[in-house]
Amino acid sequence: MSAEKTVLVIEDETAILTFLRSSLEQNGWTMLEARNGRVGLELAASKKPSVILLDLGLPDQDGLLVLKALRQWTSAPVIIISARGQEHDKVRGLNAGADDYLTKPFGIPELMARLRVALRHAAQKPEDVPPVYDREGLKVDLVARRVWLKKKEIHLSPLQYNLLAVLVRNAGRVVRQDQLMKDVWGESRDVTPELVRITVHQLRHKIEPDPVRPRSLKTEPGVGYRLEALDE
Amino acid sequence: MKKLRDYSFAVAVPALATAVSFVLYPYLELTNLVMVYLLGTLAVAARGHRGPAALSAAASVLCFDFFFVPPRYTFRVSDVEYLWTFAGMFLAAMIISHLTVRLREEAEAARQGEERSVWLLEKAKKAEVDAETERLRSSLLSSVSHDFRTPLTAIVGSAGTLLDRQELQHNPAVRELLENIQEEGERLSHLVQNLLETTRLESGAVQIRKELTPLEEVVGSALERVQKSLRDRAVKVDIPEDLPLIPMDATLMEQVFINLLENGARHTPAEAGLEISAAVQGGSVLMTMADHGAGLKPEAMERVFDKFYHDQSSHGAGLGLAICRAIVNAHGGRIWAENRPPHEQAGERLSSGARPGGGAIFRFTLPLGDVLER
Secondary structure (H helix, E strand, O other): OOOOOEEEEEOOOHHHHHHHHHHHHHOOOEEEEEOOHHHHHHHHHHHOOOEEEEEOEOOOOEHHHHHHHHHOOOOOOEEEEEEOOOHHHHHHHHHOOOOEEEEEOOOHHHHHHHHHHHHHHHHOOOOOOOOOEEEOOEEEEOOOOEEEEOOEEEOOOHHHHHHHHHHHHOOOOEEEHHHHHHHHHOOOOOOOHHHHHHHHHHHHHHHOOOOOOOOOEEEEOOOEEEEOOOOO | OHHHHHHHHHHHHHHHHHHHHHHHOOOOOHHHHHHHHHHHHHHHHOOOOHHHHHHHHHHHHHHHHHHOOOOOOOOOOOOOHHHHHHHHHHHHHHHHHHHHHHHHHHHHHHHHHHHHHHHHHHHOOHHHHHHHHHHHHHHHHHHHHHHHHHHHHHHHHHHHHHHOOHHHOOOHHHHHHHHHHHHHHHHHHHHHHHHHHHHHHHOOOOOOOOEEEOHHHHHHHHHHHHHHHHOOOOEEEEOOOOOOOEEEOHHHHHHHHHHHHHHHHHHOOOOOOEEEEEEEEOOEEEEEEEEOOOOOOOOHHHHOOOOOOOOOOOOOOOOHHHHHHHHHHHOOOOEEEEEOOOOHHHHOOOOOOOOOOOOEEEEEEEEOHHHHHO
16 A cells, blocks of 8 residues: 555544644644635645545535535545435435445544545555455355355355455445445346345344344445454 | 685794784894794695695795785885795795605505505515524524534543643643533533524424334433443343334434433433333334433423423433423323333343332333234
8 A cells, every 4th residue: 555645534623633634643634724625626626635635515516516526537446524314315325435434423433434435445456356344253255255244154045145246345334235236246137225235134133142232244324334444 | 624724824824924024023124024924834734735835936936025024014015026926935845845745645655565565565475484483593592503613522521631631641630621521511512412403392393303223222322322321220121023114214213312321311210220221012112212311300201301300310401301392292292201100110121220219210102003904
């Protein structure tokens, strides 16, 4: 990984910029700031940041428009910052090409985890051999197509395995429900959101020691699911 | 009738002016007497009718000429200059009356316009007015929500940034204070969220999107989000494996469980456990959230779900349970509170911290209707 980790923060609130700068620099990031969408787009083009943090409520234009403009020429990971209760905005942001989101107010560990995951996924090439997922007793080897829970191999149905595989490939990142429908069920027209939930439910009963308190496969209400990131 | 009065006034005024002029004649120059007549004519013109104004102006000219312009008591005029005076008087009267009439007409037009817009507004469809109100309300809501969230995000984030610093790792007193700031900021943010949620629910701005969802998933994400405020409190969850999927709005129902859990945590001792269970009952699923606190006073049983209701011992805003009721009702369900019957106490094993006196039980139903149709 390159030594230079830059994050472009497109946000108009000084108070938020202040603590972001402090916490980002403390964690080895170089921060660029843009207080409106126009400057944000300019800096994204000229400085080529490794990650972009984008607040959806900007003074000069809708954050979603900024996102759409960014996505026309850059694949740099974009993490949107939005408020709770605005699940609709999150889904729209993810549909428009955002990689993930943070909900206000957010903790610093959460912010750093999102950035790390974004960086890791950005560095991944399609031809790379996926690493073995091994965390909290759950081990998934995508090459061997085998899954273990607490060192005991478990057997999943093809749908359950495919769903888990999509989540493992996106470890640490939110995966939208409709994305799962597309990636797991493909062209099948019989797939419904209920079917996704039922499959996740069944999967949890196999890979989670206590399915009502999942340690790995978390629900992102109104959006989708997230498999916890591998620790660094 | 009104016209007659205007014309009488138009004649009476020059007569009065003549009388006044007679009194003033010894003291004033002739040109100043003209002012007396002019004043009278203006008074008539100001009533805003051209006819009486013209009549009054003509009468004034004639009276002035007859009574005062030498040779007096004839209509003959010795000095031609007085003809200019007459013309001036007449013109002034006509202009004033014309202006007044126009002013009146414009005022009338404005009044009619206003009446018309009021009429139009009333006539406008109620739905349109409602839509406008709704748009205003939601834009107000989102700006209030933004104005509260920004400082709270900065407070929580700044405390978090300091907590993240290496040099503070070994200063427990400072750490504790920072954690305090962070946690209380989060709590405040949660309260603001509840307040906004209440307003949104009441205004009907919330659209219920029911989708068949496993209850376990909703309870699971609620537990995840209250983890911090529950700390080490034991929560026993008993959801039967064969419980059908429930048609519900998962994000709203998560809020119901969060509020019930936080309510339970707030009103019971730190070590008292909480229990969540569910069972099919007729065409509904009956959800139960039981605590091991002191239970509810009889008068609180109904009122706990009222907005801003809270007893002396609590510190909440009194919104959590009101939100629960609004969401459950919107799903076609019902929510109510009970006290734990005393005999249940004996058999409890998990609730080692239970106090005598039972505990409160919150129950709500969600209809399965849509599932059975499928």
